[in-house]
Amino acid sequence: MFNLFRNEWRKLWAKKSSWILLLIAVVFAGLTAWGMHGLGTGINSTVTSDSLSGASTGAKAFLTIFSSGSSLVSIFAIVMTAIIITEEFAKNTIKLLLTRPYNRHQILCSKFLAALAYLVVSLVVVYLVAILFTGAFWGFGGLNKVVDHGMNTWLYGLVTIAIYVLGNLFYLSVVFVLAAGMRSQGLAITFSILLEFVLSIVTQLLTVLMVNKQWWWIKWNPFNLMSYNPLVGNLKGMPAAASLSGWGWAIGLIIYIAVFYFIADYIFNRRDVSLS
């Protein structure tokens, strides 16, 4: 099983697209930093919540840079995840995997782990880049000050990575279903990215519906879970019935991820491989 994962990992980094997409995210984070510092576009206040109002300029700059880079990472992780599955079908190399002594569950699992690892590595790279730019433009000193929850920026950033990973993993599990079902690279990527945009609209509609009709259970929809950040907490003025806790958020997302993953696994196992 580890060998399967290692092969996926080798293949992933042997592709130019993995590097190029990561580079774009890094450049974008850099541009954000340069924009804030050089052009004085100001530190984006929507990213840092009210609770961080007391944070140092450096911490706010870091969070802005990090979140701009990681917003691209979440799209690029979707693209690479779709490629990890569909390219094997497009190039017919899937039969090399399926005729070795591993069952299809293990093969899909190794691909999921590779997608997860790409996501984590990309976020860590963007984190480091954000740290570097913050340090270069605003000095490293601010990073050591407490931001919130008793954490300094270094730690706060790492916890944010973990939060983004769980949220993005939900998308990746949806992409897995699409990719296993469609097997077409272009289609899977297009649908996945479309989905990300459509869902953000749907989330807003659902929230309106929840508040107006007082259907508080709507808060458990996966898109609401995704937009929740346990470090930031619930929006001010949100009724208690509509608010989420850290545990509820984590367990809810994990259940959704598991459900989509098992759907993908079922599809992947059931289908004949007869492309030529």
Place this chain on the structure above:
Amino acid sequence: MADTTDYAAVVDHLSKKMHYVQILKDVSFSVGKGRILGLLGPNGAGKTTTLRIMVHLMRPTSGTVTIMGEDVEKDFTKAIMHVGAMIEAPEFYNYLTGFKNLRMLADMSRTAISDADINAVIERVGLANHGNAKVKTYSLGMRQRLGVAQAILHKPEVLLLDEPINGLDPAGAHDFRTLMSDLRDQGTSIVISSHILSDIQSLADDLVVLQHGQVTYQGTMDELISHGTNHLEVTTTKPDETVVILQQMKLQYTRKEDTFDIAVPEGDPHAFQKQLAEALFNTGIPVTTMQLRQASLEDSFLALTKEKGAKANV
């Protein structure tokens, strides 16, 4: 049916329906241990489909496949461990070198395969100088060779090769045959599919002919060879008297002036030749020439599959 552990692979009553089309109908055959089985059939006969089902890339509608005593569907990982396969065109990660492609495949094997082992296989298939080139630079024949390398890499007991000679030049085809007979001598059981009999006639011990998804001939290569109709060409100076003798002996023949083309009845053709020579000699007919023309394998194969194929179509 004999015990499935007596054979390297047993294909038992396979049927496959896809999109309401019956692609395979009740296909059964067994691959003897240490033997080469030729799976022969025209385009679209179902050879690739059969091989795909044998490695579980596809599920059969009904029927089972057993490899080294393990059911492919129920005990996939145990069964597939014994198999090396190249089904349809070989496929690779084109952005990796030939060596790296094999390295990755080796890492998915249940036995440890060292870099030296991989280089030995690369050499064995005649790619010694190309292992470190990216596969996207390979020619068709080189891809075919690397495909064979993929299949034999983990020294499997059972090899399934789909049209492996496709795209090989004569030297390559010769190397391939040598490699296959070496592997057979080492005990490997091999299935080679082809639509050209001559590609596998010198190699195969057994033959299974597929037509329209059905097995229309199954037997050893020797049986096929003996099945063909031989011809005896005889020239005499007394053709009219010869006709009388041939009719007495109830033989099928065609006459062109003083030359007769006689269909040799079943049995030993040389014994028949002697018998006819004696009959003519005893009636005082001088024979100018007498020449036995053994049927080519292609002839007998065509005759055989035509008659059986016609039956299968009814």
